[in-house]
Amino acid sequence: MSITPMSVSLGEVKLPAPISEAELLELNDKLKKKGFELIGDEKSVLLEKAKTLIIEVIHHKDEFDLKTNWSDFLSEKLGVDYAYLSHLFSTVVGITLEQYIIRQKVEKVKEHLFYDELSVKEIAYKLGYSSVAHLSSQFKKVTGLTPTAFKATHDIQKRNPLDQI
Structure with a gap:
């Protein structure tokens, strides 16, 4: 053009x-x-920037900095109060920021399990989970399967495109 x-x-x-x-x-x-x-509009741009930052950290970084929490990270990078961002996100997107982050992490776990390069313990560490049990609990809440059960299926159809989470 x-x-x-x-x-x-x-x-x-x-x-x-x-x-x-x-x-x-x-x-x-x-x-x-x-x-x-x-x-x-500015609100839509802010939400897209938040989503992009989350996807970038979860899907394109080798390890999440365990010292940084999401609220501080997003507030600092976007220059807005986390409470405002969180409220705007849940109002417009229909899920909380925390749920969105969890869903993105679950998709990354699925990717790691599908390619079978890391153990569940290594995946938990890479994604900043406090334990394998915490990762497994969140994974099962979102997918209905344990990571081990998902790994056994190797069903690529059970993965979701990142922009549809």
């Missing part, structure tokens, strides 16, 4: 201003055909 972005990063593209309403509609239409969407 001959629009050169100012910057591109995971989950975010900044476009030069001003863009005409017609260009914006055309861009939105083309993005939708590719499975993307424009996010314009």
